[in-house]
Amino acid sequence: MELTILWYLIPSLLMFCCGVYGFITRKNMIAMLISLELMLNAVDINFVVFNRFLFPGELEGMFFTLFAIALAAAETALAIAIIINVFRVSEKIDVDDVTKMKF
Amino acid sequence: MEPVIPIIILALPLTMFLVLGLLGHKMAHRTAGILGTLSMGVTMVLAYITTLTYFFSGSSEFINEEGVRLQSVIFNWDWLAFTDSLVIRLGFLLDPISALLLVVITTISFMVHLYSNGYMRDHHGVWETGFQRFYAFLSLFSFSMLGLVVATNIFQMYIFWELVGASSYLLIGFYYTKPSAVSASKKAFIVTRFADLGFLIGILVLSFYTGTFDFTNFTSTGVEGMANVYQVDLTTAEGIRNWIASSPAPVFMGGSVLTWALVLIFMGGMGKSAMMPLHIWLPDAMEGPTPVSALIHAATMVVAGVFLVARLFPLYLMEEVALNIITVVGALTAFYAAMVACVQVDIKRVLAFSTISQIAFMMVSLGVARPEFHHGLGYMAAMFHLFTHAMFKALLFLCAGALIHAIGSNDYTDMHGLRKHMPVTHVTFLIGCLAIAGIIPFAGFFSKDEILTAVFGQSIFWYIWMSAVAGLTAFYMFRLYYLIFWWKEHKTPEGHHAPHDQLWTMTLPLVILAVVSCVAGFVPFGNLVTWNGHPMFESVNFFTNLGALDWSVAAISLAVAILAIILATVMYKKENPLPAKMRSALPRLWDWCYHRFYWDELYMFITHKIIFGCISRPIAWFDRHVIDGSMDGMAWVTQRISFAIRGLQSGNIQLYVWIYLVGVILLGAITAVCLL
């Protein structure tokens, strides 16, 4: 059977939604970070797929994906560092506990 | 006539006001008194000169060949130009009535100035505090009153009208530490101010439709060949009436515009001349020093209303209605005031009410005056009575002043039997009483007789009515006379010296005025002051007035007066139970008269309960709570909202992201829905 573009787009969309869902529901910040990664990767898939199916012969999407991966890595590193800092200071890693500043 | 003298007549009192007002407290009392009196004397002399020139010089700008007296505008300066045609001018209009009023005002004013030198200090010669201020205000008043009577246009009249109001306010409130005086002055000002509102609106209406303020454009036509000289005639007034009738909106709420204008203007007159129902300020005005009452509230200012009507008389002739209203108001007021005067205890109040009643006489006589009847006899009579009344009423007030000064009280109950102690005052007061009672040959007799004749010519009913009022007048005046000078005298308390006649400064004016009151009646007014300047008699001599009497009327009024006097004698010559009997016979009537028919209470109710209580306070409340509240309310609501939505900023990242997401979706969805 023929694999149309949808076969790729729908999973990536699902992935994205899972990421969003996870980000909003999980209380552990590391878990939230993982969900973020899901979202970013979904985006990458989108780019690759669009490039591959709609505009073959160009590489713009691919390149974008490469950069995006790098950026995602950087973000993760930074995020983890900061989360560790928070843990150091407040002994907590639960997102509900980092709500000192509000209103 | 050269404008120099007229200008000085107006300028002198004004300067005196400024000088005494600004520098007065630096001067010695005596200096201030003398200064004021002298300047007033000069003014009086100049006024006499002006008047005599007007009446007897026979110059062509004052009288034409067939002996018709003319109106001549001595000078007329632009003061304020609203539009090209509507210009307020300050000028000097010389015609019979203004000339007459010049004499009256300056004479009485001078007498009062003289008299006050004595009156405004106590027995030990200690001057009243604010003596200089008193003279300053007197000068201010004289200035304003003179300006009023010589006004060339109705707006100038209004200006000085307000000024006399203000100066009377200041003079009534002269003893400003006395609460009663303060409230009296306030009352006087506000009541007259209310009347002036009518006057003002009347002026606005009249000037809007006629496009002018000048009296000469209302009532007279220019004499050809002579600038600034006019002759009174009806054609102009008729022209105005027809012009208004042909204007787009000649009728306003039933009445013709002209009627409205005239009635409203008359309302101003009612206020100043204390006609019912705007009379209530005059009795209280007696709180002021007695000379002031004599000058302002008996002789001059209160007749301003009469003068105003007389000034516009040809216009009033165009509107029968207005004249009838004037008659009715006058007649009612006259009777009412006379009734009240019969039971008052305070002698100045008695005089005040008699003043109201006498002015009402003049009003009535203006109201009944018609050209077709004896060349408008009523008009002449009114002016005549204005003159004589000014003299004898001033006399009476000054006598009252002398008494009060001697006794230190306003109540006749503290006086009784003073005829031995104060002979001069006694005699002059008696003359005054005879004059006002209308006993031949005193001044009052002639003027009042003319009035009654005029009324008789117009309607029998009002004639009877007014004769009754005349009787009442004689009655209450002699009641007052007996209660003051007869009856058994009080024991002088130890340590007090017995009452006695006052200084010459105070007695001299009494004597002069008494003499005037005796002879004034013989002045041949018919040839001097008539509504259109036409003389009434071909030739005049000392007995013209006697000759001109309508003896039937005269006899009746004389009889009525004498009867009234006899009645008064019987009741009050010596202490007897009759008055008490009468009082208990008609308790209700007595009560009502004694409380002046509760007019003041009514006004109190209207002002305090209705205007303050039902209008001002609610408005103030509304302002504080509703208007203010709404503004504060907005602020409050904003605060509340900002407090209510603070939950969005919960500090929880996931909620932030959630809102973010919803925001994005909404943004996209709404836009999509809107566009596709």
Added chain:
Amino acid sequence: MDYSQFLAMKQEIALLVVFLLVFLYDTFMPRKALGATSAVTSVLFLLFTVWSFIWGGTADSVEAFAGMYVTSPVCALIKNILNVGVLIVLVQATSWVNSDSQLVRRGEYYELLLVTLFGMYLMISARHFLLFLIGLESASLPLAAMVAFDKHRYESHEAAVKYLLTAVFSSAIFMMGLSFVYGLSGSLYFEDIAMQLGSQGDAMLIIALAFVVSGIGFKLSLVPFHLWTADVYQGAPTPVTSYLSVISKGAAAFAFLIILVQAFGQFYSQVWEWMLYALIIATITIGNLFAIRQRNMKRFLAFSSISQAGYIMLGVVGCNEMGLAAMMYYILVYIFSNLAAFGVIGAIENKTGMVEMTDYNGLSKTNPWLSFSMTLAMFSLAGIPPFAGFFSKFFIFTSAINQGSIAIYVLVLIALINTIISLYYYLLVVKAMYISPEEPRIATFRSTCSERASLWVTVLGIILLGIVSYFYDTIFNTVALSDIFGFIA
């Protein structure tokens, strides 16, 4: 390839040079020489700023890398405006950076800051979404580190977490949007996107546009993408907050306009005009409503800056040279006014550690000059003449109304009514300082010379920027030459 086209990026390169110098100095200089780091940086940056004012600009727009990167007089100008702001921030930061708690990490602050600035340069000059994304990320990621700079303050870390997580989330959304745009247009060049998309508006594109807008709206902290702002501003060290509040906002605003106009210009008036309406009204109103209640000065200024962002967006609505000029002028004035406020706050915080509004009661009695400059800042932010804020507000409203439809009048009226609310809370500060009868809590002190210098500059700016018409005229003339709005039919 032709390396000479790197020369087009001379401002960026010069900035990198400055960055490297600072880095090397910080790394290899002996300990005792490090005391001068701030001075060195400031001087270097001052030189760079002057240089870029004089030689940094270009006569006309220059493309590089097949049009991924474009610089033009306008871009140079906005970069210069940012430079001025950054310079002030650097000077203000001095005393904080040299305080004991920060001593060890002194250099890093500057390095991170310069990197983010570099990122913003890229955002401004990018004409291709990849480059833009790189700029965006390199402008926002180091900022997270800077927010977390205060190692010993918990708030600092909490702020950092909030900032980073939400930032990444938003950039994910942004990239998702991009992917759709790419799918629809087949290109990431702004021009090509504009061409390809033509004027076809299908739902998918609108959703994509919403995603993109939200991504940049997050940087601008437009409601409802603003929720991180208050917490981050409050938690971050004051010099970082001030940097965050003016510089990155300015860069983002400009980039936002470029993207909307050049990539989605064809849709103007159909799509994003309405999005902007909604965003502007929400931003101004919500920002003000929250600001009313704030008592912490930094948090208060956070919300005030949110509503200010709404006013800045009015310049985009205008969507013409006048609007762009008004917007840039507004950014310039806003930089000065806000930095004046933050300068005072920072000075006081460094001395006493007080940031509550109630701490400012009776400040005028003890520190008249500080309160005076604070008052000027507040008046300028509230748009009171004769201070610069009035002019910028007036111009931005004028440019917005240029469109002339009643809808715009309504929009501007709402904005104007909001200025009353904002006036209220700005006056609250003045009231605390001048009117409040309580005893002053802050004793008289003498702020460091760097702080005073920065305050002088900002106050002068507040007074002169408006009255001296040179600044606005220059901006307008520069903008008038640009072809940015060439796409708008």
Added chain:
Amino acid sequence: MFSNLLIYFVVIPLLMLAGFAICKNIRQVRTVAVAGSILLVGLSVWVLCDYLALRAAGNMEEMLFRGDWTWFAPLNIKLSVGVDGVSIAMLILSSIIVFAGSFASWKIDDARHFFMWLILLSTGVYGFFICIDLFTMFMFYEVALIPMYLLIGVWGTGRKEYSAMKLTLMLMGGSAFLMLSLIGIYYHSAPEGQALTWNIIDIARNVEETQCISKGWQYFLFPMCFVGFGVLGAMFPFHTWSPDGHACAPTAVSMLHAGVLMKLGGYGCFRVAMYLMPQAANDLAWIFLILTGISVVYGAFSACVQTDLKYINAYSSVSHCGMVLFAILMINTTALTGAIMQMLSHGLMTALFFALIGMIYGRTHTRDIRLMGGLMKILPFLGVGYVIAGMASLGLPGLSGFVAEMTIFVGSFEHTDMFHRVFTIVACCSIVITAVYILRTVGKLLFGPVLDPHHAELTDASWWERLSTITLILSVAAIGCFPNFFESLIRFTFSPEIFRAIGLN
């Protein structure tokens, strides 16, 4: 630029500000203040004389002393100045009141900063009156508004924080609408294809010749403009800032605010709203006539029951300023002349009132008339001054109030229809109510026995107080005695060939 006389109305205050900045002690501050205000009075008189000379020489332009200096070229914003009779009258008024005010606040504490803000305020006022460019007018307008906040907040009394905040927010709220309408006017200031302008005269000409502001736009812009200025003119129901503000403000500020600042409202209504949008003015006048008619009577009535001297005067200001707007809306030469006269008259009179109230308050430390009495005996000078002010306020001939009110009434009466008639008569009634509350106040405050024995040893006015009072009394009397001079000065502005924007005559 500095060859133009008018510019000095802004330059002198700015120099004064600089002077205050370098002043060392109170003496120097006073010197600067007095010197500056005298200079300003002199300047305004000079301008007046020049103006009359030019007119006499037959110069018929609507604005003299014109000057245009480009400011923001891209938006065609100019600093363009020019005056006609009306503005000159306002300038004279302002300088007299600034003069009197600086003497009235002789003993204020922290005089340096006080005068700085006060003079900044007056800078705004002067600028507003000399400018004929919408942008600069608006800028100066707001410059004049904001110092009030600190002046009241810092130097005020009573609920000063609340009042200051309320006043500032309400006035700024008004100016929000104003700004929108001004920008709107700008975008319709010229027909298609011509350069837009902020210049009032050009706009008026364009409106007259090419109807560039269409009727619809006028209907949209006029109310916003009129309300915007009307708030400052204390138009019902936007007057509520006035009582509180005045009650809490220090003497000189009340003087300047009630005397001059509230005139900005009336002036603006006439100069911008009516002048640039005549049709709307003609068609919508009735709405605002109702509002102003209400505020005339409303203010008077609520003044009747106040017990705080400043509240009484504030409400009477509401009534009198309502009269100004009322007359402006009558849209005919006489009424407009009356309106300007009323501005002059009310400005001086109310400044006099507030000065005296401040002086009395400074002695008795109360403004409650129920707690005072018989002051005439103790403070004769202040008492007499107060009576004169009162007489002016209730329209006694020979003082300014009478002239202004009569002109207004005569002008308003030129309308024949029922609506205008009724409202004219209602307005006339206010003079009686005015008499009521003025006499009530005077009676309670000055006359009668001395209520509080402590008042017995109060001292009468000092020389600076006398000076400031006498200045104002003289000006009030001058207008009252020689009205024709002022009226002709003003009326020329409305003379048919010049006053063309509002299509009357």
